[in-house]
Amino acid sequence: MLSVSGIRKAFPGVQALAGVKLEVKAGEIHALVGENGAGKSTLTRIIAGVESPDEGEIRLGEAVVQWHGPAQAKAAGIHVIYQEFVLFPHLTVAENIFLGRMPRNRLGLLDHAQAERRSREILDRLGVSIDVRQQVRLLTVADQQMVEIAKAMIDTPKVLILDEPTAVIAGREVELLFTRLRRLREAGVAIIYISHRLDEIFALCDRLTVIKDGQWIATQPVAGMTRDTLITMMVGRDLAHLFPPHEQPPPAQPDVVLQAQDIHVGRRVLGCSLELHAGIITGLAGMVGSGRSELAMAIFGGLPMERGTVTIAGRSFRTITPGQAISLGIGFVTEDRKGQGLAMLQPIGANISAASLETVRRGVMRDGRREWQIAEEDIASYQIACRGPGTLVSTMSGGNQQKVLIARWARACHRVLILDEPTRGVDVGARAEIYRIMRGLAARGIAILMISSELPEVVGMSDRVYVMREGSITGILEKDEITEEAVVDLATHDRQAA
């Protein structure tokens, strides 16, 4: 159905694609995998006509095509769900779903009523209930992703590309999405599926193509592959343990470093209490939208809490600011790296030092050499793909941006590090590194709070787990109690109902 070959694309300073090929048949789900910065999203954008390739050829069916802008690709039946949301915060859900192809009435005017009705139908089919007249900015991230997916469901595309669609959704929503995708496959749609979650690839996809450093590595049927062979292909080495084992067992009687009591934030967090211990990785699990991020944000001072206290190192706060939290040694890797994390037009170096500027102070000056050096160290140790500390963050791939953010906070905290979805959009290789960093930090006595929607990650990394549901903490799991089933039980409705 769709095949590309010999695609090359250079950005200033980076050869993003160096002769990639990809062939997708009608009625198959084709996985596109590769490390962060391998060029998956760039290839997506080229197929979608957003960027034009420097070289190479795109074939749709038999015909060689050349896009002048995304509208053409769209008209030819290529639909893309991008890694970043393509949503308009101040337009309604229905308008977002139909933008660019709004139904019209006989006079050629937009028919909002019809758009709303059809949006409701589509969302119902996807199994989510969202008010279609609401502005999209008022939705949770997960709901926004569902709106994004709904856009692909209006009419059956010829080719559907999904770039990390499950990064912000989990559980039931993922299942619903997969069901839809399988149905589309039966309808003969060619689907390209990009994800860093290997389970999904094994569960969903028929064939896969691995790219690395902008080059084609292999195309194979998924059946018959193992996790390990796939990882080796992607990363170029074995990853014996994705979740590194404890080097020494976690302390038996750890100190309480941070205590949060009865935190209330709006209608999202309704009286949560938790304790973080030195040297312990505490997981915070729950369904998307259960209020984990808000709870963490309130503890960090980024959201005002209506009620509750936070106690850090013996000091109690009824209100706390990020400044206070940072000075007490708390770090916070936010989940929304673009909106709440990075200064996109600044280079890597500036972004890394941003939270620990005092460490690059020399007299009244900022020590630029030291800053550069620090950035170079982190670039090496986190394997951040870039041209150097001077690279603008805005030009980097999503996974590499995430690494920059973690590097920043790993340097800035000395008591507590809160990581909200730390491996969202991060490739397996880097993921393993992030896990090792987390272990290393914990080993040095830092208390870690890891918010995660990925069960294997929660189970694999946490020493203790808090589970949240609808703004409340529904359970605490210790050591051996931590299993995927236990977490799901506490996190979902069903149990409550039972």
Added chain:
Amino acid sequence: QSQPATPAGYQGAPRTELFNPALTTCIRDTSKYKKAPPYTIGFSNAGLGDSWRVVALDELKQGAEDHKDVIKKLIITDAGHDDAKQVSDVQDLASQGVDLMIVSANTEKALDPIVTRVMRQGIPVIMLDRRISSDHFVTYINASDPMMGRLWAQWIVEKLHGKGNVVLLGGQAGSSPSENRMNPAKEIFAQYPGIHILDTVYSDWSPVKGKQVMQAVIAKYGHKIDAVWSAHGLQVPGSIEAFVEAGFKPGEIPMHTTADVNGPLLEAIKYKVPMLEISDPPSQYRTAIDVALKVLSGAAVPCTYTVNSQISVTPGDETPSIKSDVPFDSLGLPDKPSNYLVTNDLGPTYDPTTAHTQYPH
């Protein structure tokens, strides 16, 4: 070179012609505007912003105060030099029911339609210092812009004996006072083939801008410049500064023309700059009130009141056409700021920053 200033010995061009080449006498009958006092008078001002217009407005207010007995109310609007706003202002004044309107038009043409309309509604309009282009008004009180421009040009021509290089230093390009002075001046210069206009530059009536542009002009022409025709006095100090800073010694700075303000007069003496000052007396604003009362009493008035401009030349720089009305050295006020107005009738105690009038409003 300079002639003795005896009237009998006057050998210059006929002044009347310089004042207004198309002079006709015209008297307007105003009996239809006759009304019994007390009156409400509206004044639509183009805008404030420089010392001349401030003093002029004070003159107007003073005039109203002097006639408190018959003037019930003087309503003043200010358009901030915005044509659209002034058109609206005139409309508003008309709908506030004034008995007579005095208008100082921001631009001649832009105010024409609305003033014409107001006249048609039966409200008499007196144009003050800036007229509209048509003659749909009762009378026009002014000192003539073209006259100033021509006299300045004539003086320069005569001083240079018809041969030399002139720089024209305008106000704001395209603004009516600037163009109305500059174009007649160019006509005069054009009559003398020996006169070369080196450059025409604009100062936006500002000494800062004036200095900037003159610095560039001096850098280019240096001592070739024989005279600077300036459309007003506001920018002259900037120009003279530019010459001084370019290393021109006292006595070397070319002749300048000026109007109204104090600074150039003092500098002319300090740096020995030949200078012609022609004033545009703000007292015409007080005259406007007197004329307004005349109109409202139904008395016939001339179609234009041209107030007499006072002429003053640095000693020894008089020419056949240009003679001083008052001694130049008596004009400047050493303790007053540069843009202080030297010609006003408000008396020695008048200070624009503290002036206070009890006009009826």
Added chain:
Amino acid sequence: MKVDAIPQVRSLVTKSGRGSKPRLSDSIARYAIYIFLVLLLILSGIAAPSFLSQQNLSNLVLQTVPLAIVVIGQAIVIMTGGLDLSVASVMATAAVAGTCFAGGVGAVIEILVVSLFIGGATGLVNGLLVAKRQVSPFLATLASMIVLQGLRFAWTKGAPSGGLPPILRVVGSGTWHGIPVNLAVLAVLAVAACFIVHFTLLGRRFMITGGNQVTARLLGYPVDRIIIGSYVASGLLAAIAGVVLGGYAEIVDNQVGRGFELDSIVAAVIGGVALSGGRGTIPGALAGAAVLMLAANAVLLLGLPIQFQIVLKGVVIVLAAACYVRR
């Protein structure tokens, strides 16, 4: 935490060197404004020989300095994500205030205090409106521009008048061995601003705030104070520029600084300061100011009529800005 506490994760594979050399076009974009400046200098020199005379160059510097001082402040505000339209009004008001103190050297202190107060206060109001009330900078500063103009008119009864003390004339228009004195003022301010913006922690905080305000808040930066600070800085610099410009000519009037509000923005932007905030350099912005003034001066020397001057200014703006086209 100590820097060495970071766990070092050594990579097993070395990253393939995918980074290619920076392209020539990158460097051209980065240094566009300087290249533009030099080109303009050369072209002007060829077209109008009097342009390169020592006298003209010295004039040019004298004339550029006030704009350059304003541009420093404007650039800082834009870098932190704002915009300041009130600078021209501040300049005029500060200069007018200066005329209230005729007199000797002692008056300089008084004038500085009063005009800096005016600039600082206006900046504070702007900053408070923008930071605390989240008013759009365009409007907040537009409104304070109008209010300030009103206050100035009310104070001077419509027509400010007077000159500044002679010592300020020296600062504004004096030369020392042919070198303009006000260049020293600019040099001090520019070096200080450059130092703060590019070489201190504070400067980094300014940039990050401009780049992403939410992030800056989460980093515990005093974002409101940073924003307010940038407007105060801009107000203070505009006040100084007003006094210097007042000292340049003899008379201080309502025209002082007219047009500087937009010119300063244009200068900063063609000098590479991103209107979206978080990016730019002080030297670039200064070069932008120089380009603007140079273009105006060159036209005068070429003897082109005023209309061409205005046209050329527009062309220069568009051309210089176009150098920053990013792929």
Added chain:
Amino acid sequence: MSITATTALPRNRARRLPEQVLRLGIVVLLIVVITVLGCLVSDRFGTLNNFLNVYEQSTDLALVALGQTLTILTGGIDLSVGSMISLLSVLTSGIINSNGDLVLPVCAGIIVLGMVIGLINGIAIVMLRVHPLIVTLGTGAVLQGLALLYTMAPAGGVPDGFDFLAYGRIADISVGATIVLLVYLLASFLMRRTATGRNIYAIGDDRHAAVLLGLPVKRLTMLVYTLSGLLCAMTAIYLVARFGSGQPYAGANYTLASVTPVVVGGTMLSGGRGGVIGTLLGAYLIALLNDFLNFLHVSTEIQLVVQGLIIMLAVSAYREGKRG
């Protein structure tokens, strides 16, 4: 200080209606307040005749501001409007030169020319990828220069009867202002009920997303600046009717003034939020304010202070997270 103040974190749901009510509510409230104050100051203020004057006086500002609203909704701004109006107005009256036969062809030509200039702005913005504020400042300077090249003085004139556009009234109601009102109603309708209208909002809301979605971002950008040019041409023709001739500086004041009603009417300078009806109310508010200040009988300088304070008051009622 909370992060929520500057982010779009969800606080409470379904604020759609209140937001719009708030947006227009503030302008309406200010209009009411000024009307009441005006009636207290003078008994002539409250007359129908006075309100009809204000209605008429809002015309020019409302016209330019409509185009400005569109450019601002896409996240841009058009600072060349002033110079464009100046140039087009001198051309209109200069070419017509009181010749009645030329009125229609010249007006048509000026409208086309306005659109062409606007289109050039749009093309420059799209091609150069420079912020519209800078591009239009640049083109604005060029246009002002051209206006002065054409004439340094008010140019030409128009035949009798042309001023009907500006001063004509039927049953005491200004014809020009009513046409503008209708244009606004049409624009408001189109903005809500056509794809182009919604796309304009989308571009301002998130330009990058609009590109990815394949919306005709470039074409729409060119379109809004073309429309801005068209409205400038209409303003220029209106001003020629009102002034009886074109002036080389006729439009100078509109450059910044055209932004005020837009923002006072609740359109955010960051784009994507707001609407045209707010702008119309904003233009009415400003005309009313000028009128009120004239009735107030205070000196010019106090008027300026009051005007600035009212703008500050109005705008500080809106919060705008993003810069503009």
